[in-house]
Amino acid sequence: MIEAKVGARLGEFQLRAEIKGDGTTCLAGKNGAGKTTLMRAIAGFLSVDEGYVRVGGTDVTNQPVEKRGVVLVTPATHIPHLGVDSHIVWGARIRGVKPPGGYVSKVKSDLGIDYAGTVGNLSRGMRQRVALATALISSPKAILVDEAFLGLNDRESFISTYRTLTKGVGIDLVFSSQDEEDGNLADNLFVMNDGVATPKR
Numbered sequence: 402m403i404e405a406k407v408g409a410r411l412g413e414f415q416l417r418a419e420i421k422g423d424g425t426t427c428l429a430g431k432n433g434a435g436k437t438t439l440m441r442a443i444a445g446f447l448s449v450d451e452g453y454v455r456v457g458g459t460d461v462t463n464q465p466v467e468k469r470g471v472v473l474v475t476p477a478t479h480i481p482h483l484g485v486d487s488h489i490v491w492g493a494r495i496r497g498v499k500p501p502g503g504y505v506s507k508v509k510s511d512l513g514i515d516y517a518g519t520v521g522n523l524s525r526g527m528r529q530r531v532a533l534a535t536a537l538i539s540s541p542k543a544i545l546v547d548e549a550f551l552g553l554n555d556r557e558s559f560i561s562t563y564r565t566l567t568k569g570v571g572i573d574l575v576f577s578s579q580d581e582e583d584g585n586l587a588d589n590l591f592v593m594n595d596g597v598a599t600p601k602r
Contacts, residue, residue, distance in 0.1 A: 403543055403573050407442045407452035416442065416449075418598040422589035425564045425574045429581040430593035436577040439598065440545045443575070444473040456573075457542045470542035474549045478532040481521025488520050488531050492539030500538055508534050511562050513555075525552045530559075537566055546576035560586045 403426065406419040418439050420426065428436045441447040443454050445466040453462045454469075461469040472492070480488055489509065493500055509515070512530050516523070520531055529549050536544045544567060553559050560576070564586065567574045576587070584590030584601060591598040 402455070402457060403443065403575060404455040405439070405443050405453070407439070407449040407454065409438070409442060409447060409449045409451075411438065411447075414438070414596060416596040418593065418596060419452075420589075420591050420598050420600075422591075423573055424568060424588035425576070425586070426589040426591065427584045427587035428575065428577045428591050428593055428598065429579070429584055430577075431579060434593040435596040435598075436593050437547050438596070439593070440473060440547050440575065440577065443543075444471045444545055445469050446473065471545060472536040472539060472541045472543070473545045473547060474529075474532050474536050475547045476525065476529060476549050476552060478549065479520050479528045481519070483520050485514065485517050485520060485523075485531055489514075489534045489538055492535050496539050496541075498538075498540045500540075505538060508537055508566065511566060512559070526554065529553060533563060537563075537570075537572070540570065541572060543573040543575065546574065548577055550576055550578070557586065 402423040404421045409416045416435050416438050430436050442449050512534050514530050529552050550556055590601040
């Protein structure tokens with residue numbers, strides 16, 4: 402379960418959003434609506450002026466990024482010099498997590514990662530698959546995906562598969578989209594506009 406009721410001002414923009422949901426949540430809205438700002442607040446990269454963030458029933462509002470059990474994935478999230486396999490287990494090693502036998506191979510297969518090489522030399526779509534696999538293997542409480550599904554050719558199928566994988570290991574998933582129809586791929590849908598999140602489902 403992810404719960405957030407936060408307020409923050411960034412220049413002329415004011416975030417005053419509230420969301421609550423378990424499973425998979427879609428944040429839909431146009432550019433500048435506040436999706437990224439809300440995700441950064443949940444992940445701990447943005448300090449809020451008021452409110453709270455709870456992940457799995459634990460109040461993490463004042464906890465540092467590394468203590469929240471939350472991973473934020475963006476289109477730029479990758480470590481260029483690492484090879485694919487090293488990258489995929491990097492987060493797990495940092496967190497001291499040992500994936501079950503065969504789990505890494507299953508995730509790679511399910512997410513269509515059948516290539517090798519240095520991550521920085523891959524296409525954008527391939528890098529995003531690797532980054533999303535890395536987040537999953539690190540076994541956080543929640544994964545926030547900010548626009549990182551957009552560069553994938555089989556986007557809807559990939560989101561469905563990723564949703565199944567996260568659900569299978571009890572990880573909450575929040576992803577952003579400019580298309581409200583993507584809410585059909587989630588358990589919960591919030592439409593954001595001018596820093597406010599309106600529940601639609």
